[in-house]
Amino acid sequence: AQKITQTQPGMFVQEKEAVTLDCTYDTSDPSYGLFWYKQPSSGEMIFLIYQGSYDQQNATEGRYSLNFQKARKSANLVISASQLGDSAMYFCAMRGRTYNTDKLIFGTGTRLQVFP
Amino acid sequence: DVKVTQSSRYLVKRTGEKVFLECVQDMDHENMFWYRQDPGLGLRLIYFSYDVKMKEKGDIPEGYSVSREKKERFSLILESASTNQTSMYLCASVAPGMGEKLFFGSGTQLSVL
Numbered sequence: 489a490q491k492i493t494q495t496q497p498g499m500f501v502q503e504k505e506a507v508t509l510d511c512t513y514d515t516s517d518p519s520y521g522l523f524w525y526k527q528p529s530s531g532e533m534i535f536l537i538y539q540g541s542y543d544q545q546n547a548t549e550g551r552y553s554l555n556f557q558k559a560r561k562s563a564n565l566v567i568s569a570s571q572l573g574d575s576a577m578y579f580c581a582m583r584g585r586t587y588n589t590d591k592l593i594f595g596t597g598t599r600l601q602v603f604p
Numbered sequence: 605d606v607k608v609t610q611s612s613r614y615l616v617k618r619t620g621e622k623v624f625l626e627c628v629q630d631m632d633h634e635n636m637f638w639y640r641q642d643p644g645l646g647l648r649l650i651y652f653s654y655d656v657k658m659k660e661k662g663d664i665p666e667g668y669s670v671s672r673e674k675k676e677r678f679s680l681i682l683e684s685a686s687t688n689q690t691s692m693y694l695c696a697s698v699a700p701g702m703g704e705k706l707f708f709g710s711g712t713q714l715s716v717l
Contacts, residue, residue, distance in 0.1 A: 497644070521702040533694070535705040579646060583702060590635045590654050592698065592706065593663065596646035 490515045492582050494595035501570045501602055508555070509565040509598045511580030520584040522563040524554065527577040527597075536578075539563060570602045607631075610695050610709035617716050623682040625712050627695030635698045636678035637706070638662075638670065640691040647694065653678055685716045 491514040501507040513522065524536040539547045539554045547554040555564040567574055577599050583592040611626040629636065635654050639647040639662075649662030651670040659670050667689060671679040678697075682689055695709040 494646075519702065523705065525706075531692075531711060533696075533706070533708040538703050538705065540703055581647075581706075583698075585702070590698075590700070591649070591652060591660070591662075592635075592637060592696075593649050594639070594647035596644065 490517070490582060490584050490591065490593055492580050492593055492595035494580055494598050496598045497596075498599045498601070501567075501600065503572060503602055503604050504569050506566060506568045507570055507600065509567070509578050509580075509600065511563045511565065511595060513561050513563060513580075513582050515582060515584050517584035520582055522554070522556070523581040523583065524552070524563075524565045525579045525581060525594075526574075527579065529576070533579075537565070567600075572602050572604065575600060575602045608695055608697055608707050608709040610693075610712050612712050613710060615712055615714045617682075617685050617714065619686060619716060621682075621685050621716075623685045623714070623716075625680040625682075625693055625695075625714070627678045627680070627697075627709055628676050629678075629697040629707065630676065631697065631699070631707070632675065633697040633699055633707075634675070635700065636672070637696045637698075638668075638678065638680045639694045639696065640664070641694055641711075642691050650680065685714075687716050690714060690716045 520541045522539045526534040553566045580595040637652045638650045653672040669681045693712045696706040
């Protein structure tokens with residue numbers, strides 16, 4: 489069975505500092521994808537970054553990077569130079585494919601608060 | 605731009621009512637999903653569908669059913685609504701490639717009284 493675990497219900501970080509949001513996963517699928525989404529107070533879900541299980545390098549998108557450690561089954565999100573606008577819920581998600589079905593599940597989320 | 609449209613932003617129903625939540629996407633995506641979002645529990649997968657008339661149970665299917673008669677429409681049905689089904693319901697669709705991102709609807713906040 490697939491599972492995503494986010495152990496940090498909340499995190500605080502000072503503006504301009506870096507922060508790491510933890511995500512571990514479990515799957516028996518040989519091929520899978522890992523995603524991070526941001527949900528501000530407005531409620532919309534914003535795609536941040538994607539890492540494929542066969543990608544050799546860690547994904548980066550601007551201030552976001554994904555620290556992918558396949559052997560440890562972890563896919564932590566690193567936000568560099570935090571901004572006040574980064575305050576939001578952050579969800580880790582995994583997409584796996586079994587036979588011809590395509591399943592995508594989420595973790596419980598981490599609420600990030602950036603303070604001045 | 606892909607659009608995923610959920611028919612209602614807010615819905616109030618009574619216990620025991622049959623409730624239909626509709627979701628329509630305009631990008632010919634095969635895969636569609638229904639999640640419910642509750643504080644502290646994140647997004648939990650109720651049902652998903654990878655083709656017309658095909659459906660798979662997610663992690664919390666009890667009390668729900670779905671219908672996918674046309675590729676663009678994925679409906680979530682609460683056969684007999686209960687108070688513990690009060691929640692935010694999010695529909696999403698995605699293209700087949702592993703790295704494709706989900707497109708979400710704006711959500712339906714359902715209150716069952």
